[in-house]
Amino acid sequence: xxxxxxxIRNWLALDSGVQENHAVIGSRIVSKIRDIAELSDVVExxxxxxxxxxxxxxxxxxxxxxxxxxxxxxxxIAGERTVKHIDEVKHVIANSYEFLEKAxxxxxxxxxxxxxxxxxVDEDTLYNEFEQDLEENPLSxxxxxxxxxxxxxxxxxxxxFTTFHTERIAYLSRLLARRAHLGEERSMEVFFAAKxxxxxxxxxxxxxxEKPGKLTEEETFVMQRHIFDSFLIxxxxxxxEKHRLLHWGINHHERLDGSGYPWGKSGAxxxxxxxxxxxxxxxxxxxxxxxxxxxxxxxxSLDIIAxxxxxxxxxxxxFIKLRDLVAEGLDFSAIEHTKNPFLL
Amino acid sequence: xxxxxxxxxxxxxRLLQKVSKIDLHSLQVAYMSKIMGMExxxxxxxxxxxxxxxxxxxxxxxxxxxxxxMHGGGECxxxxxxxxx
Numbered sequence: 001x002x003x004x005x006x007x008i009r010n011w012l013a014l015d016s017g018v019q020e021n022h023a024v025i026g027s028r029i030v031s032k033i034r035d036i037a038e039l040s041d042v043v044e045x046x047x048x049x050x051x052x053x054x055x056x057x058x059x060x061x062x063x064x065x066x067x068x069x070x071x072x073x074x075x076x077i078a079g080e081r082t083v084k085h086i087d088e089v090k091h092v093i094a095n096s097y098e099f100l101e102k103a104x105x106x107x108x109x110x111x112x113x114x115x116x117x118x119x120x121v122d123e124d125t126l127y128n129e130f131e132q133d134l135e136e137n138p139l140s141x142x143x144x145x146x147x148x149x150x151x152x153x154x155x156x157x158x159x160x161f162t163t164f165h166t167e168r169i170a171y172l173s174r175l176l177a178r179r180a181h182l183g184e185e186r187s188m189e190v191f192f193a194a195k196x197x198x199x200x201x202x203x204x205x206x207x208x209x210e211k212p213g214k215l216t217e218e219e220t221f222v223m224q225r226h227i228f229d230s231f232l233i234x235x236x237x238x239x240x241e242k243h244r245l246l247h248w249g250i251n252h253h254e255r256l257d258g259s260g261y262p263w264g265k266s267g268a269x270x271x272x273x274x275x276x277x278x279x280x281x282x283x284x285x286x287x288x289x290x291x292x293x294x295x296x297x298x299x300x301s302l303d304i305i306a307x308x309x310x311x312x313x314x315x316x317x318x319f320i321k322l323r324d325l326v327a328e329g330l331d332f333s334a335i336e337h338t339k340n341p342f343l344l
Numbered sequence: 345x346x347x348x349x350x351x352x353x354x355x356x357x358r359l360l361q362k363v364s365k366i367d368l369h370s371l372q373v374a375y376m377s378k379i380m381g382m383e384x385x386x387x388x389x390x391x392x393x394x395x396x397x398x399x400x401x402x403x404x405x406x407x408x409x410x411x412x413x414m415h416g417g418g419e420c421x422x423x424x425x426x427x428x429x
Contacts, residue, residue, distance in 0.1 A: 028401075061384065066395055068376075232358065
């Protein structure tokens with residue numbers, strides 16, 4: 001969808017304007033993943049030519065290895081997979097000033113094997129190679145929250161109408177979890193779940209997210225799919241059964257009377273953590289501007305939520321906790337922002 | 345049960361797959377980086393991961409939106425057409 005309409009010239013023109021940005025932004029994202037944070041420079045330098053690199057530094061050599069792999073990958077995607085083409089690729093790499101001698105030598109060695117050329121174009125082999133060599137090191141709460149921050153900012157930057165949407169819901173959900181006596185560890189899990197509750201919106205067309213008028217039935221269908229996309233991205237049923245916190249965010253458009261989506265869950269199927277994120281989402285959404293309306297006052301928003309509680313859509317206990325927080329001066333300006341990697 | 349690094353990277357893989365369609369390219373670079381890195385004495389895990397994530401910056405929503413505004417759709421980048429480097 002969409003890709004078919006784009007000429008190669010369109011794509012190249014667009015990409016050439018942001019070439020540097022994707023390396024810089026990528027480096028900022030990697031710096032937030034503790035497992036590989038020290039390699040953020042590798043991502044930033046992955047388009048550098050050899051003259052700009054220090055061959056005695058591991059990170060510079062790694063960056064150049066990736067540059068070389070990137071070059072070979074593009075040539076394989078664009079070109080025919082023949083012996084003649086493979087020989088051309090090997091010749092280009094061997095004679096290019098873009099690459100360090102160490103990187104060229106390593107490539108010469110691996111490219112001598114026919115198995116390499118068959119493996120590198122076989123999708124199943126590539127996925128298995130990737131998946132099997134991933135280490136399973138446990139993530140601390142800080143690691144998890146840091147990943148949540150990246151995914152949250154990615155979601156919020158998508159539209160000017162949601163710049164602080166997820167951040168506020170996460171903040172409020174954590175406060176509500178603490179008020180509901182869920183304990184600190186569980187409250188932090190709710191915090192993470194709220195950060196990724198709208199993750200699927202990264203795939204929602206911007207024309208629908210920012211449409212100034214009412215959505216048509218078809219557009220509403222596409223918009224509501226963001227929940228299902230979130231479900232797929234977090235790993236589907238298997239992941240949700242293993243880590244229950246993953247379904248708390250995915251439940252945020254369900255309603256206690258079964259009238260919500262995507263599955264029409266009701267009552268006992270919706271645990272307290274899901275109810276917290278559900279209500280936080282409604283409150284924050286009502287108080288924010290949308291393309292088709294201005295944000296409502298806190299009082300008007302609470303009135304609407306009170307009616308939804310009376311109608312059996314939202315949880316009364318969580319609503320009481322929200323009302324208490326508002327009475328005590330709930331203030332979103334108290335949110336401590338971490339640096340958004342997507343804003344230069 | 346706690347999340348682990350493998351689950352985190354597989355989540356990022358599915359995200360790349362959903363939004364950017366550069367997953368095949370990312371896997372190719374991960375594979376080549378890993379085996380070249382092993383020749384050079386680097387960690388297999390780290391070269392695999394950093395090669396895979398080298399283009400993660402293309403998930404920048406501002407850029408994704410530009411493509412969607414120009415060409416429509418929700419799932420946009422495709423290195424096969426773009427020739428992104």
